[in-house]
Amino acid sequence: MPLAFLIPVFSFAACPLIILFQRWLPLRGAPLAILAIAGGFAVWVWTLFGFLGASESNPACAVNGITHALTCHFSTDWFEAGLPGVAATVDQAIHLDWGILIDPLTIVLLGLITFVALGVQLYSLAYMKGDPRFGWYFAWQALFVAAMLTLALADNFLLLYIAWELVGLCSYLLIGFWFEQPGPREAAKKAFVVTRIGDVGLLVGILLLWVNVGSFSMTEAFAAAQSGALSSGVTTAAALLLLLGAMGKSAQFPFHVWLPDAMEGPTPVSALIHAATMVIAGVYLVARAYPIFAASPEALLIVASIGLITALGAATVALVSTDLKRILAYSTISHLGLMMLSLGALGWTAAVFHLMAHGFAKALLFLGAGSVMHGVGAHGDVDIRRVGGLRRAMPITAVVFSIGALSLGGIPILSGFWSKDEILLAVSGNLPVVFIVLTILTAALSALYMARAMFVVFFGPEGEDSAHAHESPALMLVVMGALAVLAVGFGWIAFDWPGSFGGFGGFVFYDHAEGFHFNIVLAGISGVLAIAAFVGAWLVYARRSISVASWRARLAPLLKVVENKYYVDEFYQWAIDRVILTTSAAVAWFDRAMVNDVAVNGPADVVRRAGFALRLHVTGHVYSYALAVALGVIALAVFWWLRSA
Amino acid sequence: MVPLLYFQLLGAALFGIGLYGVLARRSAVLIVLSIELMLNAVNINLIAAASYLNGTGRFEAFDGQIIAIFVITVAAAEVGLAFAIILRMYRNRGTVNVDEINVLRG
Numbered sequence: 079m080p081l082a083f084l085i086p087v088f089s090f091a092a093c094p095l096i097i098l099f100q101r102w103l104p105l106r107g108a109p110l111a112i113l114a115i116a117g118g119f120a121v122w123v124w125t126l127f128g129f130l131g132a133s134e135s136n137p138a139c140a141v142n143g144i145t146h147a148l149t150c151h152f153s154t155d156w157f158e159a160g161l162p163g164v165a166a167t168v169d170q171a172i173h174l175d176w177g178i179l180i181d182p183l184t185i186v187l188l189g190l191i192t193f194v195a196l197g198v199q200l201y202s203l204a205y206m207k208g209d210p211r212f213g214w215y216f217a218w219q220a221l222f223v224a225a226m227l228t229l230a231l232a233d234n235f236l237l238l239y240i241a242w243e244l245v246g247l248c249s250y251l252l253i254g255f256w257f258e259q260p261g262p263r264e265a266a267k268k269a270f271v272v273t274r275i276g277d278v279g280l281l282v283g284i285l286l287l288w289v290n291v292g293s294f295s296m297t298e299a300f301a302a303a304q305s306g307a308l309s310s311g312v313t314t315a316a317a318l319l320l321l322l323g324a325m326g327k328s329a330q331f332p333f334h335v336w337l338p339d340a341m342e343g344p345t346p347v348s349a350l351i352h353a354a355t356m357v358i359a360g361v362y363l364v365a366r367a368y369p370i371f372a373a374s375p376e377a378l379l380i381v382a383s384i385g386l387i388t389a390l391g392a393a394t395v396a397l398v399s400t401d402l403k404r405i406l407a408y409s410t411i412s413h414l415g416l417m418m419l420s421l422g423a424l425g426w427t428a429a430v431f432h433l434m435a436h437g438f439a440k441a442l443l444f445l446g447a448g449s450v451m452h453g454v455g456a457h458g459d460v461d462i463r464r465v466g467g468l469r470r471a472m473p474i475t476a477v478v479f480s481i482g483a484l485s486l487g488g489i490p491i492l493s494g495f496w497s498k499d500e501i502l503l504a505v506s507g508n509l510p511v512v513f514i515v516l517t518i519l520t521a522a523l524s525a526l527y528m529a530r531a532m533f534v535v536f537f538g539p540e541g542e543d544s545a546h547a548h549e550s551p552a553l554m555l556v557v558m559g560a561l562a563v564l565a566v567g568f569g570w571i572a573f574d575w576p577g578s579f580g581g582f583g584g585f586v587f588y589d590h591a592e593g594f595h596f597n598i599v600l601a602g603i604s605g606v607l608a609i610a611a612f613v614g615a616w617l618v619y620a621r622r623s624i625s626v627a628s629w630r631a632r633l634a635p636l637l638k639v640v641e642n643k644y645y646v647d648e649f650y651q652w653a654i655d656r657v658i659l660t661t662s663a664a665v666a667w668f669d670r671a672m673v674n675d676v677a678v679n680g681p682a683d684v685v686r687r688a689g690f691a692l693r694l695h696v697t698g699h700v701y702s703y704a705l706a707v708a709l710g711v712i713a714l715a716v717f718w719w720l721r722s723a
Numbered sequence: 724m725v726p727l728l729y730f731q732l733l734g735a736a737l738f739g740i741g742l743y744g745v746l747a748r749r750s751a752v753l754i755v756l757s758i759e760l761m762l763n764a765v766n767i768n769l770i771a772a773a774s775y776l777n778g779t780g781r782f783e784a785f786d787g788q789i790i791a792i793f794v795i796t797v798a799a800a801e802v803g804l805a806f807a808i809i810l811r812m813y814r815n816r817g818t819v820n821v822d823e824i825n826v827l828r829g
Binding site: 701 | 745748
């Protein structure tokens, strides 16, 4: 278990090796990246069993006083600053350890990351075949995986922040992987800039904690927040600043605009980074820093509200979007919102559980979408109005995609049903009634848009682009199959099976072990709504026995707003054009007219004019100089004479 | 014995004439001559003061005279240099009238 730090190290090493030696390596070094992450996965399995067998007798492990979960901590010196000479005393010096924190949250997250990354990289072997920058793709993938794993393992905020920025960089590089085209280029820039706004909040939050706690250590910061050593104002401010970072990374309203555009990147990238791993970093941050949030009821309510707004808004947009990947992107935003909502509703275990279940199902859906793009020969958008009936040409893809859609849609006994149910339970128990109503609505919408995507693309009449469709290579299908198994079965580990350590809630929990709660009313409502949504979508989009044209006409004005994504992008564009550019123009004018012309050129101009005036006395005549000398001498003489008198 | 004041008046008169010459004359040669006049006015002052103060213990004997001899020496060297410059000036510009030589004008 002390060697768990090796999990990211393999991939960190693979990245530069691939970049430097891709020319001479087989398959441009791609096997190196896959071996690295496979090694990481193996170490994870080893760590998992080590952790399951660990107890407090292990000197590195202890039951955390806040989470009450077994937490193992391994650390070593990182650097010292402020000694000798600078700091007056030893305790003013900055001493920083770096290390890894292994608790149930880290364990399950590492499992998700290593497993999905391994699958996605294998899938990419087939999907990215023939790309001119094949090696670079795997180099960035390796770097991303390494950074993401570091983020999950970090035991202090500084290391977390470094990893946080690294995953952002990799996201930028991979969204803009096909930078020859304008779409990916702009999308990469947008993703980077929008998430940066949140990252500034995160950095300020970390520094705020450091100023008040005197350490970057998470354990110490959480202990201070819980013990009341931090004032409630500081705690709330720190929580909200961390939340700002989380909102940027996890694409929460109003920072969600980058995620749909990020679909311009290669589809396996969307599956790994923009569905299963990087975007959950924000949820992970809130879950990890939960002692700070739990100490501030205001912050929790804000987390829940933002989560709900995001979940509901994104779900409605996903319902009317016509691009397959964008439907999935808005669905991701919506589900990330649900996780935030759950965290805000004290449903910590439910949020992590949904994070896992959604990660597997959504990665599967994206890989399925990639398979569709591969099959119909599209390398950008898949307009769902132009494809259809693909189940005949791509039967296996159709099956696994449907499994993912049914799971995420919350059809009973599949993974998504259990995790969504846990969230509903937390929301109904801890938040006002309006929250649970809107959450159930979101859940129903999520079933509806998943059903729509599934039935339009794979069932129903054939579309114009599906004529030459063909099934994808076996490697891609195997990966999707493995994820499909998890999309079906992962949810069942919520139950307290014999030997399962009390089920998911008995292993991953905050404060107290959670049993599996089953509320027949909520489960019944959400299950019936999900099934109804799928049946309705089947009738509308597959059998075409019901027409929604009249509904569309009646709801036209509302539909227009939703189809334009609530004009959020337009609002930002307007704000940039009108507000920011106007302000910039004013600042530029001030810089030109005041700073440059007056403050900088002004003194120079005065000196020039003075020189022009003064040069008139320089006649060049010897006697005028001599006269000046003589008058000066006389003046001095008179001066001294008067002084001595 | 002639009082010191007379020597000083003579020196002041000579210096004033020299100063007037430097300021009023247009010919570089005459300006140099006027400077010589001012130097010699100083010499008269120095020698008069030296002989007047001799024996009072405030100066060593012949201090003034020694300085005067220095001044004469330096003046000789200075005249040599000045006339060399004036010669070059005449060769280059064809005149020694300082009114016409104002290359330093701003």
